Amino acid sequence: MRNPCRAPDREARFTSLYEATYAELLRFAQRRVHATHAEDVVAESFLAAWRRLDDLPPQRDDARAWLFGIVRGVVLNARRGAERQRALAVRLADVPTSLTADVDADLIARQIDVSRAWQHLSAVYQEALALAVLDELSGPQAAAVLGISPIAFRLRLSRARRALRVRLDYLSRTSSTPGHISERTPSS
Structure with missing residues (x-):
């Protein structure tokens, strides 16, 4: 069983760790994520390190490697989250390439409109809906x-339902105007 550090010792230990490794961890993160996200990754990593400070290896080099492992885990979690977001962008309209007599043209038009509205x-x-x-x-x-x-x-x-309705209304207005095709966004 671990003996937790007293609060002042814990804070001093964490501050020392932060000051000694922040720049290295930031460079490590910048090589793995978009530059605009690197600081967030490092901040999230230090939050995780604070929570698990009792697991910090006693040797400086081991502690440094432990932190790099935490940053790597945060990066991988962010990538998994991004993959889930891409997977969430569901394909709502699977339009047949050739229309047959038994295919409802109005239904296909509505599916296409919903798909186009969804993309906007x-x-x-999208996730809430x-x-x-x-x-x-x-x-x-x-x-x-x-x-x-x-x-x-x-x-x-x-708000998501309202945004979808606004976009669908816009698409129905622009598609009902003969000879008028526009990709402008609705003003709402």
Whole structure:
């Protein structure tokens, strides 16, 4: 069983570790993620290190390697999150290449409109709609998945539905105008 450090000793140990390794960890992260995300990765890594400070190896080189491992784990988690976001961008319309008599042209047109509108939604709105509609999660369940309160999820879902409706209305207006095709975004 570990003996936790007293608070002042713990803080001094962490501060020393931070000062000795921050620049190296930042360079390490910058080689692995977009430059705009490197500082966030290092900050998240130091937060994890603070929480697990009792696991810090006593030798300086071992402690340094331990921190590099934490940064690597944060980078891999971020990549997995990005992959999940890309996977979430579901394909809503699978339009047949040739229309036959038994295919409902209006249904296909609606699918195409929904697909086009979906592509213009933010990833946050896509995720909220997908959890509620495609994954059929309740508000509290979806909120737990996202790590937010049920009230915050309901608000996000409401905004996502509104954004989708606005985009669908815009597409229906532009497609109903004969000879007029426009890719301008709605002003809302």
